[in-house]
Amino acid sequence: MFRNVAAIFVHLAGPLQGKKAGASSFTRCLHQTVIMAKRLHARRLDGIDKNPWVEFTKLAIENETVNLGQGFPDFAPPDFAMEAFRHAVTGDFMLNQYTKAFGYPPLTKVLAGFFGKLLGQEIDPLKNVLVTVGAYGALFSAFQALVDEGDEVIIMEPFFDCYEPMTLMAGGRPVFVPLKLNPSQDGELDSSSSWQLDPTELASKFTSRTKALILNTPNNPLGKVFSKAELELVASLCQQHDVLCISDEVYQWLVFDGNQHISIASLPGMWDRTLTIGSAGKTFSATGWKVGWVLGPDRLLKHLHTVHQNSIYHCPTQAQAAVAMSFEREQQHFGQPSSYFVQLPQATQHKRDHMIRSLLSVGLRPIIPQGSYFLVTDISDFKNKMPNLPGTKDEAYDRRFVRWMSKNKGLVAIPVSIFYSLPHQKHFDHYIRFCFIKDEATLQAMDEKLQKWKAELTP
DSSP states (O other), rough: OSHHHHHHHHHHTTGGGTTTHHHHHHHHHHHHHOOOOOOOOGGGGGOOOOEEEEEEHHHHHHHTTTTSOOOOOOOOOHHHEEEEHHHHSSSSSGGGOOOOOTTOHHHHHHHHHHHHHHHHHHOOOOSSEEEEEEHHHHHHEEEEEEOOOTTTEEEEEOOOOTTHHHHTTTTOOEEEEOOEEOOOOOOOBBBBBGGEOOOOHHTTTTOOOOOEEEESOOOOOTTTOOOOOHHHHHHHHHHHHHHEEEEEEETTTOOTTTTTOOOOOSTTTTGGGGGEEEEEETTTGGGOOOEEEOOOHHHHHHHHHHHHTTOOOOHHHHHHHHHHHHHHHHHTTTSSSTOOOHHHHHHHHHHHHHHHHHHHTTTEEEESBSSEEEEEEEOHHHHHHHOSSSHHHHHHHHHHHHHHHHHHHEEEEEEGGGGSSSGGGGOOOOOEEOOOOOOHHOOOOOHHHHHHHHHHOOO
16 A cells, blocks of 8 residues: 555545646645655664753753752863963964864874873874864764774773764664772772773673774763773773774873873874874863864874864864963973973862762762762662652652752752663662862852751751
8 A cells, every 4th residue: 555644645636636726735735744754863863862961951050059060160271271262362363264174283283292202102293183173073073984884882881971872873883891899898988990890791892893992081970090900901802803992081181199091092002093082171171162182093083084074174273272372381391390280180189079078978978089070979878768759750760869959959960870871770870970170169069058968967
């Protein structure tokens, strides 16, 4: 019979052909029906259209809360970076125009020199550097350029939430491997280092279809800094199975307690198969500038150039110029007490410790992060004491808790289950994520909310 509604209307149209008015009206109706019958969105968007950030950002606004959810500093970037941006806007008028599509030359040059020393590589500013619209732009270009239909991509859980949809949009298949908690046995707070890879399980995820592995260190949301031994395990498996590594290192300067960030591209045999992604927003506390970059061998980066050329084409010149000047300043101060890369983690560690002490006062149990903007907090005690918080059927407990906390306690966090694949979310719905890279006034406002909460808990 007829395959769709439009075909039925075409079949019925015959008897009306001699009646002009009726035929005209019928034609318009038929045209509208055919349009409505067409699929509007591309299949690559199936299943990824709902974004949890929309709901939880809205919660922060509607309930006049202290927003400790989304990861951004609510204080000014360093003076030298602000001055660099002012100079870029008011100085050379040609900075109002296009620059080279793959990066403003002074920026690609300073990135090549700066990171070349750290990675132990001769980096060509033209062939081995791509400047993107934030680290998001770097990730998107990498997935679109290198992941093909049916390719498998290994993603460690918990993961920054765009990795899965970007894999799916490229036609790939995400393959998840969890970091597993080895809890403290002495009653002390757990550290993000307690979340570890199982070497056997990780090895089992590599198949002939594996194209890439996504590494994020320091990790968002855990704040885990991968050790050299863990990176060597990943590197060995990538080389053994001829797999690419996309290494998201946007928090590399935010490492605490004497821990050390190591770029996997610096390990033997890894430069030629690794893309290393960075962010000026995280590096200079200026997330709204949206300047990111990706470093890697020409054999990989040339394909990202193709995607970039045919999508973004070019990033704002003035922001790139400001980042270039900021890196040039850091080159002169690198490793010294005057270096922002020394000062920022010191100041941020104090904020982290402040938040840990405050959260403990109401019975929340933080996991001490080794790096990043974030700390994850165990809410198991609350889940046991008040399991029936309002929410939809089968909704993860951490989402219901965050909604309850926002409306009743005036604090917004992010449910950690959103950083897991759907089948695994129910196993990790007793954690929430707080952002601690906040101004002192924000942390004091948090303290006031928590003190009030503590008073309500006191019999």
